[in-house]
Amino acid sequence: MADVTLSGTTGAGITGSSGTLGQIRLVAGLRWRILRNLMRVRNSRLDIIGLVMAAIFAGAFVIGLCWLFGWGAYFSVSTGHLAWFLLLFWSIGLFWQAFPLFIAGFGAPFEFRTLLRFPLRFSAFYIIGLAYGLADFAAVCGVGWLVSIAVGVGIARFALLPQVALVVVLFIWMNITLECLVSSWLERLLARRRTRELLFGLFILLSVSAQFLRPAVIDYTEGAHAYVSLQRLLSYLSPFPPSLAASAVIAAGEGHPLHFLTRVGVLLIYIVILSTLLWQRFAAQYRGEELSETSAPTKATTSSRITTKQKSDPFGFLSPQLGAILTKEVKYLARNGFVLISLLMPPLLVLLFSSQFAGKHPSVTHTRITSDTFFPGMMGYLVLMLMTPAYNCFAYESKGIRNYYTAPIRFRDVLLAKNLMYAAILVFEITLATILLSIRIGLPSAPVFAATILALVFAVAGQFTIADWVSLSFPRKLEYGSMRGQRGSGLSVWIAFGVQILLAGICTVILFAGRWTKSPWLPAEAFAVLALASLAGYFAALDALSNAAEKKKEVLIETLSK
Amino acid sequence: MLQSISERQLQATRDPSHLMNEPAILTENLTRTFGALTAVDSINLSVTAGQFFGFLGPNGAGKSTTIKMLTGLLSPTSGRVRLLGMDFAADPVEVKRQIGVVPEGMGLFERLTGAEYLNFAGRMYGLDRETARRRSDELLHFMQLCDRPKSVIADYSHGMQKKLALAAAVIHGPRILFLDEPFEGVDALAAGALKSLLARMTDRGVTIFLTSHVLEIVERLCSHVAIIHKGRLVAQGSLDELRAGVSSDDSSPRTLEQIFLSIVGQGGTARSQLEELSWLT
Numbered sequence: 001m002a003d004v005t006l007s008g009t010t011g012a013g014i015t016g017s018s019g020t021l022g023q024i025r026l027v028a029g030l031r032w033r034i035l036r037n038l039m040r041v042r043n044s045r046l047d048i049i050g051l052v053m054a055a056i057f058a059g060a061f062v063i064g065l066c067w068l069f070g071w072g073a074y075f076s077v078s079t080g081h082l083a084w085f086l087l088l089f090w091s092i093g094l095f096w097q098a099f100p101l102f103i104a105g106f107g108a109p110f111e112f113r114t115l116l117r118f119p120l121r122f123s124a125f126y127i128i129g130l131a132y133g134l135a136d137f138a139a140v141c142g143v144g145w146l147v148s149i150a151v152g153v154g155i156a157r158f159a160l161l162p163q164v165a166l167v168v169v170l171f172i173w174m175n176i177t178l179e180c181l182v183s184s185w186l187e188r189l190l191a192r193r194r195t196r197e198l199l200f201g202l203f204i205l206l207s208v209s210a211q212f213l214r215p216a217v218i219d220y221t222e223g224a225h226a227y228v229s230l231q232r233l234l235s236y237l238s239p240f241p242p243s244l245a246a247s248a249v250i251a252a253g254e255g256h257p258l259h260f261l262t263r264v265g266v267l268l269i270y271i272v273i274l275s276t277l278l279w280q281r282f283a284a285q286y287r288g289e290e291l292s293e294t295s296a297p298t299k300a301t302t303s304s305r306i307t308t309k310q311k312s313d314p315f316g317f318l319s320p321q322l323g324a325i326l327t328k329e330v331k332y333l334a335r336n337g338f339v340l341i342s343l344l345m346p347p348l349l350v351l352l353f354s355s356q357f358a359g360k361h362p363s364v365t366h367t368r369i370t371s372d373t374f375f376p377g378m379m380g381y382l383v384l385m386l387m388t389p390a391y392n393c394f395a396y397e398s399k400g401i402r403n404y405y406t407a408p409i410r411f412r413d414v415l416l417a418k419n420l421m422y423a424a425i426l427v428f429e430i431t432l433a434t435i436l437l438s439i440r441i442g443l444p445s446a447p448v449f450a451a452t453i454l455a456l457v458f459a460v461a462g463q464f465t466i467a468d469w470v471s472l473s474f475p476r477k478l479e480y481g482s483m484r485g486q487r488g489s490g491l492s493v494w495i496a497f498g499v500q501i502l503l504a505g506i507c508t509v510i511l512f513a514g515r516w517t518k519s520p521w522l523p524a525e526a527f528a529v530l531a532l533a534s535l536a537g538y539f540a541a542l543d544a545l546s547n548a549a550e551k552k553k554e555v556l557i558e559t560l561s562k
Numbered sequence: 563m564l565q566s567i568s569e570r571q572l573q574a575t576r577d578p579s580h581l582m583n584e585p586a587i588l589t590e591n592l593t594r595t596f597g598a599l600t601a602v603d604s605i606n607l608s609v610t611a612g613q614f615f616g617f618l619g620p621n622g623a624g625k626s627t628t629i630k631m632l633t634g635l636l637s638p639t640s641g642r643v644r645l646l647g648m649d650f651a652a653d654p655v656e657v658k659r660q661i662g663v664v665p666e667g668m669g670l671f672e673r674l675t676g677a678e679y680l681n682f683a684g685r686m687y688g689l690d691r692e693t694a695r696r697r698s699d700e701l702l703h704f705m706q707l708c709d710r711p712k713s714v715i716a717d718y719s720h721g722m723q724k725k726l727a728l729a730a731a732v733i734h735g736p737r738i739l740f741l742d743e744p745f746e747g748v749d750a751l752a753a754g755a756l757k758s759l760l761a762r763m764t765d766r767g768v769t770i771f772l773t774s775h776v777l778e779i780v781e782r783l784c785s786h787v788a789i790i791h792k793g794r795l796v797a798q799g800s801l802d803e804l805r806a807g808v809s810s811d812d813s814s815p816r817t818l819e820q821i822f823l824s825i826v827g828q829g830g831t832a833r834s835q836l837e838e839l840s841w842l843t
Contacts, residue, residue, distance in 0.1 A: 313691050316691070320685040320686070320688055320689065320690065320691070320694075321685065321686055321688070323685060323691075324681070324682045324685030324686050325682075325686075327678075327681075327682065327685075328671060328674060328678075328682050331673070331674055331678060332671075332673055332674075335673050335714070336673075396673075397671070398671075398672060399667050399668065399669045399670065399672075400669055400670060400671035400672070401669070402635060402665050402667075402669030403669055403671065403682075403683070403686065405634055405635050406633055406634060406635065406658060406661075406663045406665065406669070407658060407683075407686040407687065408655045408656070408657075408658035408659035408686075408687060408688065409655065409658075409686065410655060480672075480673055550637070551637075553635070553636075553637070554636060554637070557635065561667060561669075
């Protein structure tokens with residue numbers, strides 16, 4: 001494809017269009033200035049403190065695994081167990097491609113397509129797009145771990161370092177290109193309602209199928225040594241890039257230069273094919289691809305009168321204002337494919353955990369965890385997963401937040417409606433998970449069941465009060481329906497994490513207190529009191545939160561209207 | 563259609579007897595500072611009920627800040643806002659019930675359809691479900707927005723969004739309407755219909771507070787005008803009063819643009835700035 005250049009009108013003082021490198025330098029400078037200017041805003045400074053704290057923990061995770069991958073490579077080369085490279089490359093490749101799908105972008109929210117109004121060269125646009133792929137958390141991890149592998153190999157056998165370095169560079173290039181390609185295609189497919197529904201259906205089918213696939217795999221590999229089973233599985237995956245990268249390293253280690261070159265060559269073919277596909281996707285974006293929700297407008301029918309259909313009002317029992325906000329929330333949820341998928345994940349993961357740790361044949365622990373322990377644990381996990389968005393509950397309001405301030409309502413009604421929506425989602429998810437668990441492992445005893453449900457009321461009502469305050473104090477706009485660059489305020493994430501740890505600790509101590517004192521109903525009684533106190537505290541705090549919303553309205557409107 | 567909408571919307575405005583003597587909009591030393599910057603400096607506005615009031619000023623003069631304070635989107639640093647005789651700070655909910663707003667940037671929920679948004683707006687102002695639905699249909703038809711019933715607002719053109727924002731602002735029949743640049747991006751056909759609607763509303767006693775950079779529109783629609791410059795109110799009164807206050811070399815009546823430029827006084831500056839851009843001109 002020809003390099004598309006928009007050189008613009010050459011007027012007085014214009015010596016020619018700047019080169020690709022110059023344009024990349026300009027965009028990098030722009031990013032730096034945006035970050036520097038953000039530091040001048042108090043909320044952003046707090047956000048960056050939160051991010052630094054997150055980076056410390058994430059850094060420990062990445063560095064820990066860097067050491068593990070480096071040691072694994074060193075061990076494989078020095079002991080001659082080169083086949084382990086297959087496992088190393090596959091685990092990095094899978095993490096790199098799968099993690100961004102679940103976490104939906106750790107990177108900075110910066111829509112580089114807005115730069116298209118300038119005479120930006122397509123080559124610069126392409127490279128900037130790739131560079132953004134490299135700034136992803138999964139990419140940072142992947143690069144770190146792959147470099148560790150190269151270092152490990154270099155320490156074990158220095159002569160192998162050039163070949164391994166070449167493989168590592170190619171594997172990094174392939175992964176960045178693939179990740180960018182997958183995310184840009186997903187973004188395109190999920191932008192339209194019909195493809196979104198199709199993908200959603202496909203996702204459910206795959207998730208359910210995976211549950212049936214697992215017992216078959218276990219049956220197939222039963223009795224065999226894990227290493228042999230793994231080798232058998234990996235042999236089927238030999239044409240794929242992680243296997244190619246690993247086998248290139250193995251070939252280099254075993255002194256087969258022709259095999260090494262063949263693998264590297266095939267890896268290069270992968271890169272060329274993926275790059276061509278990505279080039280086409282970016283070219284479509286560069287030409288100004290439109291990702292609108294609906295098709296082109298139909299011809300205006302001014303003569304005929306179109307009236308909205310009369311439907312029964314599911315929120316008719318509430319005040320008009322509460323009903324209106326809840327209706328709006330339901331419509332926003334139904335049209336946000338990524339959020340819908342994220343709602344499907346928790347019950348599926350509960351189902352998955354039940355096969356790992358509980359039931360008749362737990363595959364990980366081999367010792368069955370009783371339903372009395374497993375059920376509260378899984379319910380706590382659900383609250384952890386589902387309550388986090390409540391800490392940034394205005395994320396998708398955008399400029400619409402002004403409606404809540406110009407309408408004749410008290411802000412407590414807005415918070416109440418938002419919390420009711422989250423509570424309804426929680427009730428649905430918890431009911432679904434309970435049904436699944438009752439089928440898989442059975443329900444816990446009555447005292448534990450009652451204690452768990454009351455503990456949920458206590459934890460959720462308590463969290464709503466804090467989550468509402470955090471949402472008002474540290475708001476962060478998220479791009480509706482977008483997968484990448486979706487990150488809440490750093491500080492709100494940490495507050496959510498801290499509150500959840502604290503509440504989980506309190507609930508665990510109370511639950512175990514029943515066992516220690518041999519009083520099975522004691523936790524239920526304690527949680528009943530705590531739940532009542534938590535609910536009373538919640539309703540008492542609504543007015544104070546309403547006043548806080550009034551005080552913080554300028555920051556809230558400004559942040560969400562950006 | 564126009565008649566039926568305005569009839570219903572304006573029922574609430576027909577009996578304003580208890581507030582006849584009180585200006586519809588009254589500000590007392592309204593001030594707003596942002597750190598060291600005083601965006602609005604002790605403004606005293608008085609707008610009589612039923613007036614079509616134009617609020618003018620150059621960019622950054624404090625127009626939007628003032629309109630935000632008048633509609634509850636921004637708290638004043640000091641001073642007071644009284645709308646229809648009610649203190650905004652004392653009873654914001656009751657005041658908001660009586661006003662409609664098209665704010666700067668419109669503030670729409672872009673992932674709802676036009677009908678869904680109007681229903682939402684109607685219900686937020688306390689209309690029952692059936693009334694909200696009926697008025698939504700009528701307003702969508704009047705604004706010529708009913709040919710794309712399944713489109714979300716994000717897919718609307720700028721002009722369509724403007725019309726929708728205006729429809730949402732009047733759905734509950736407000737007694738004061740605040741419009742920040744209401745005709746920006748609206749096609750001539752729709753603008754004509756909107757102007758007729760707004761004129762009928764003022765005939766029925768609704769007060770309209772409008773900001774616009776198109777001085778011809780303000781001159782044609784507004785009976786009274788105020789000009790803000792660098793946060794201070796530099797002129798206020800009827801168009802005739804403003805004309806009388808500005809000296810003229812000839813006998814022909816001065817246009818609002820001439821009045822505006824003579825009060826804000828930037829003609830010479832613009833010429834010298836233009837000379838600096840010789841490479842462009």
